Amino acid sequence: MASAEDYVGLITSYWRGKPRFTATIQISADASVEQQAMIRSLVEAFDLDVSIGAQEDVDGEWIGRTRYINTPIAGAWFAWDTAGLGWEQGVWKGPYDSTTGITRLDDETYRLLLRAKIAANSWDGTVDGAATALAYIFNGIGTTVFIEDPQDMTMTVGLAGTIPSALVLCILIGGYIPLKPAGVRVNYYLTSVSGEPIFGFDVPFADGIPIAGWDEAAWAVTPEYALTHDLVA
Template identity: 50%
Template sequence: MASAFDYTSLITSEHSGKPKFSAMVAAVAQCFADQINVMQSIPAAFDLDTAVGVQLDAVGLWAGITRQLKLPLNVYFSLDTANLGFDQGSWQGPFDPSAGLVSLDDATFRTLIRAKIAANSWDGTIPGAAAAYSNLFNGSGSYIFIQDNMDMTMTVGVSGAIPSAVLRALISGGYLHLKPEGVRVNYYFVSSVNNTPLFGFDVQNQYIAGFDTGSWAVAA
């Protein structure tokens, strides 16, 4: 980090013993040191991993997405509503509207930006779409897969850990709509039991499993 000392230390011996001269050089040099520090802080301020607030908003605009949602998401924590309990629903802040969440927090917005960046470089294939979708659930224990129904429709499934209410709403609400032109996404499914594959026959992996392992798929 730059400081005025970087400049005052260069004062020659014939002037270094004069406090008023050194103070004048320090006062003049401080503005240049501050400018250098600000310029050096800019990359971190707008880095996707560290940006917050309006800086993260700017990063989102570069990727082509904002934290402001098209429609309110009814995702607030509730003990009496399915899939909105502990570790799933979002706490309602003091300034959040009662109609529903309309602006994403930094952590969720950062995740959405990563997914949007992956979507921007999508190659149009189903494996590529699954890889882009997986950015939404990176590190969460959720596994996403896409099934081509061979009738110009596709189904998106999420197995493993049940995603938070916000992530479910984002993916089912079309905020990351990855599909070939002319193809319709007919369903978004998640596991009905946490940390389980979706139920299905003739497959046994982290995505789909049979009796005693897989759980019924429910709409996201």
């Protein structure tokens, strides 16, 4: 971006060296440069990777998904001595949050849901496309996603590696991530040990699929199970 000095440098030879004229141009150029910087910062504030609060809500209007949940998500508030809702698992309840469950998503979770909506908006309806979209959604949090299609009008979505938070799991099994063909039932499974692949036979882990055998992987459990039991970190 041009600086005020760049504009001052364009003064013609007739006016160059005139202090008052140069000062006038300097003042006008400073105002113009600051205005350009302000406009540039507004654009950057709406970048989905860094937007927060009201800016993220505007992103949601463009994308087509609000941060509010129609049905309160129960069982995700932080709690002592409750499996799956301890440190870095449960969501802190604010002073004005509903006692029945979460209806307004925090910025980080809302950002993930917006990424899910973006992926769904461009999804081609195929299993491979859904796997790619889910991988895009969970990119950066250490969760590896894969999909199996047994050709019986169901699909199995497996989550290995880092176990997502309780709120993300509730959003996933609640159907808020719209990556499911019509008429197809989805079964969700995730690793029971955070950071590990899912146990399974006849699938080479070396091919990048997060399934491994004895002494290498953890048992697969359902998200509902993960929300009601302590999983080994």
